[in-house]
Amino acid sequence: MPEILRERLPPQTRLEWNDLELILAICRAESLSGAARILGQTHSTIFRRINAVEARTGVRFFDRFPHGYVMTDAGRAAMATAERVENEVLALGREVLGQDERLRGRIRVTCPEAFAEEHAPGIVARFCRDHPEIQIDLVPGHGAVDLNRREAEVAIRATRAAPDTAFGRRICEFRxxxxxxxxxxxxxxxxxxxxxxxxxxxxxxxxxxxxxxxxxxxxxxxxxxxxxxxxxxxxxxxxxxxxxxxxxxxxxxxxxxxxxxxxxxxxDLDLWVLTHRDLTNTARVRALMTHLYGELSARAYLFGGxxxxxxxxxxxxxxx
Missing domain, CATH: 3.40.190.290 (D-Maltodextrin-Binding Protein; domain 2)
Incomplete structure (x- = not known):
């Protein structure tokens, strides 16, 4: 946690990362229920936590309105700090993972729902037979996940253009x-x-x-x-x-x-296999992407109609 949050503050008023993470989730969702979904907690837990943070620090981070929670000036300052800390933590995680040259570990892959049900099991099974120490977590869905935030390490995505921070290969047309x-x-x-x-x-x-x-x-x-x-x-x-x-x-x-x-x-869209640029030196990510390039290219006629x-x-x- 940045030293600026610790110096000259009595212990009971210090903001810890858990506090900042909570404030950031409410800022982004603009509601307690939305923050609960982000953090995987209940509405009542979020309500108790933010009240406790404000009572402990003596600072009001949000104005409460019937339509939702609105940041105060203190809330905006806390959000800016929380985003900086979050970005540093995520960048460190990608850097550490990017130096991993071992062909073992877990990879989180996101892909369209129907692809996850019909095609992914066989593709993953063939990969895992060759790499028995790598485990795959599959995340089906239509929404685009954030590779920057490590919501997934590898994305099979239909899009018109790959994000600037992503690295990968266009496979074929997606129609x-x-x-x-x-x-x-x-x-x-x-x-x-x-x-x-x-x-x-x-x-x-x-x-x-x-x-x-x-x-x-x-x-x-x-x-x-x-x-x-x-x-x-x-x-x-x-x-x-x-x-x-x-x-x-x-x-x-x-x-x-x-x-x-x-x-x-x-x-028409294009089908891509993508990862974050910081993960291109991770051995297991490279191995999986190479496997996906071959498997999906062989099915290009399906995706192209x-x-x-x-x-x-x-x-x-x-x-x-």
Whole structure:
């Protein structure tokens, strides 16, 4: 902890790292419930802790309002110090890990949810057979994790551009298309594209503007099923609930779904394997990334949408 926080202060008023970490979490979340999620604690625990810190130091770090917690000047000063300390601790951790030349230890890998379920187990198993002293923790999800904050050491990420602080390799195109079940197509009739029912991954409605609807508001009534879990959306489409919008490697591999459009070129991303630049000298990270480059490159046709051609019902081509 910086000496400035210790000098000339009686022990009961000193801010320790646990206090700063708590203040930083509340500053970032602007609420106790959000800070509880960040720190993995309960709302009541966070409430007791911040009250205790303020009572012990005699400093009010937050103004309490019905809409949330707002930093005071003292809160902003504490947040600035906490961020500096956090960055130094994280940089030290990356530096120490980056000097590790042993092919053993644990690696935290983040990747898309469907990839984690379908492809990652086999890829990881083959890697671990060759490197039995390395353990893999897999973190599925659509949100981008922060490699700077060591939320993961390796990221398999679909994006248009890799972060400046990241090191890695572009594997191939990562494309999306529209899919529907044969049963849905048989009963939906000859509707224009924007009038169909849709099953969407939460947060992707805006992606389909203006390709299907002119505005998000126009599309909202047509979305009959939404879920954060891509597998749930895939299964809803396969059950005939409506047209679904999926990465090609997911939709093309599902025999229950027909592709009803070409890949939507304007939404194309690139598939990358990334790590933080400070970790490029870590032996186990290098070994895993090399393995992933080979495994994913062999599947480039899946991610690029070259596995399943559209059916004769190609909504985007016919301009419905």
């Amino acid at each position: 999306f298309a529209l899919y529907a079940s044969e049963g849905y197509l048989a009963t939906a009739g000859d509707l224009p594209l924007q009038a169909h029912s849709y099953c969407l991954i939460e947060g992707t409605l805006g992606w389909l503007v203006p390709h299907i609807w002119k505005t998000k508001e126009a599309g909202e009534p047509q979305v009959v099923f939404q879920c954060r879990a891509s597998r749930a959306v895939q299964n809803a489409g396969a059950e005939g609930l409506g047209i679904t919008f999926l990465p090609c490697y997911v939709g093309d591999a599902d025999d229950r779904l027909l592709r009803v459009s070409d890949p939507i070129a304007a939404l 070259d596995m399943k051609p559209p059916t004769t019902v190609n909504f985007l081509k016919r301009g419905a």
